[in-house]
Amino acid sequence: MSTTTTTPPAPPVADWLDPSGMARDPYPTYERLRALGSVVHAPAIGRYLLTSHASVSAAERRPELFSAYSETNLTMVRALGGRPMLRKNDPDHCAERSSINATLRPRTVRDTWSPGFSHTVDRWIDHLLEMGPADADLERDFAAPVASSNLIDLLGLSGCVGVGDMRRWSTDFIDGIGNILDAPEVWRRCEQSQAEVGAVLDEILPRLRRAPDSSITSHLLHCGLPDEIVRANVHLAISGGVNEPAHMITNMVWALGTHPGQLAVVRSGEVEWGAAFEETARWLSPIGMVPRETTQELDWFGTRIPLGANVGLLLGSANRDESVFDDAGRYEVRRTARGHLGFGSGVHMCAGRWAAKSAVGEIALPRLYERIPTLRVDPARAADWNGWVFRGLVSLPVTW
Template sequence: MERPVYDIDPQAFWQDPYPDLARMRAEAPVVYVPQLDAVLITRRDDIFREEKRIEVFSSDQPEGLMTQLMGQNMMRKDGAAHMGERKAIFPAVSPKTVKHHWLAQFRSATARILDDLAPRGACDLVRDFAMPVSAEALKAVTGLTRMGAEEMDAVSQGMIDGCANYAGDPEVEARCNDSTRLIDQHITEMWQSASGADDYSLLRVQQAAGLPEDQIRANIKLAISGGQNEPRDAIAGTVWALLRHPEQLEDVRVGRASWLQAFEEYARWMSPIGMSPRRVAQPYVLHEVALKPEDRVFLMFGSGNRDEQVFARPDAFDIHQDISAAISFGAGPHFCAGAWISRALIAEAALPMLFERLPDLSLAGEARFGGWAFRGPLEMPVTWAEGERSR
């Protein structure tokens, strides 16, 4: 049958995609959106199943925005090529490395940031806490330790804006190109610098694996494009959700739930990674909709994570509901390689340390959210009582 068509208002979709996504799930779970020039797959079980069908839904996208702007990183490869590079970076991101190497560094950096922040009594939690916590972790993990936190945040934002620039805005593309050039400069600066046997950074483990330089550079850009904004947004967003649901925050504080539950429920509910693109590699029919080679398909993780057929309270933040079916980190061979890093940084460092240091933290105004391919709070004013301003 002909592809169903669903029109969106791009600005309204950026501000809040969930009403449109709910209608798509109900009316046409495989639907063409002209404003995005893409076919959207919106139901959780379809995404979970079809993402694994790499012979149809290919990550190899030579004409895709990410490939054009950042180079062909491992996220844009399938099969043996993808798995080979994934194996090469594994020493940097494995659960063992995270537990025994990165977690202590994450906690140390978070403590320093809180030491500087605590005397102020008020801040924008996105800019002043979540951003530097995420950036300091990413500097260590990538090996680009001479990059400033604000610089890391800016180049990450520049790249993700570029990768979601389906409207073709030349200014957005120019900022993305400036960001990739700056990252290349930092990689060049660190390329020959001395490293020790305990250097598990992405730069060093890829060098040790013998990957070509262009692949090393592309994979570091990939890590920065997702490894900064997504933890940043999840840290601030989870804090916002807990402060708006004080009974759930209390459950975590007294041990009836965990910080990890809070983070993973937020990641389901607000999906910092809302979408992953694919290229149709061969003719295929899904829900009687014919897909043609070279069609662009978006796997809408943010929609699947609110599927009414899967989750008991899809539109509610509820840390006690069963979210074992969530696809926040993906569902197939491209399951997020940084998942263990995110869990440790957010659930074992940022969240518990923030609420321990500032137990009277409270919202001081509305938090603004934006995005659909990548979604998170844009600003989040908070305050804390005079007594928490110092140890």
């Protein structure tokens, strides 16, 4: 699992890997990949994939070997119109990450942001109820608007951005970050959203310079970061700040709704909602893969990875690793999901995970089932899943 003076064997090759099939359901592919080994070469996507929990978590602890910075794997940079902190190594990454850590710590989230999260949740439950049990779609009518509204507040954009625009920008940026097949229409949408967000920032950055507030944008601005870095990291926050919380809302409702015994355990109080949040993040990882690049030729878990190789850390696969999680393919809210990699790990762990856990696991889900006790997945209308680099429900019809 380090540099070596002898040449280890090349990793097994998954020449059968189908990215479009993974977008429908990546978990059968993850199981096949883990059976091949902890490192697998996937020519179809030009990457060496780390498949096991041990290989992924070890790579996250060795950024000097698996670099977040790359001059060749630039989908995130292109999607966001600049290089955000997630595609940098320390000390540059640390300087940018520390500028927003204060506003996203658990205590700050609880004291500063949670009251607004609660108001937003009730407002959109009202909207969901207005849609009615025959037409309601949890993603469209609740999850995406809640996540968008919360992020508008966190970024300090209240009053100048609507939930529809925020949701669309996030979708465009996420699609771009995952655009490993280089679809031109995806890049066109990214560029359009970059221009629209840029126009909003042109308006609010001068105001925040004069009158700082507690928002993420203000913290980035007042840490002395150059304007282009502030903008790239606002784009980064938009990408994950809607996508991941919205997916966690729908993923939890789908998981609990298709496992009614598990829902009963949580609603009885035997298991806390926060524990169900963590198990859902493990079982249905909102982030499926994160990119890295090797800084030297490596002997990693007994196989050779060349210098400068594009590497994919398969968080979704690692979270179903049977050597770490007993009966890993089973959804079980009573399990201790500690150690899951649903939001990454190490220095690049998702900065917003505590805000997401508060907004979703401690506020949105309990309140949703409190106000709509008979809420359930609608068996008469099909749910729609999409993605594997980022994965979640893009439509979840519900009824009550």
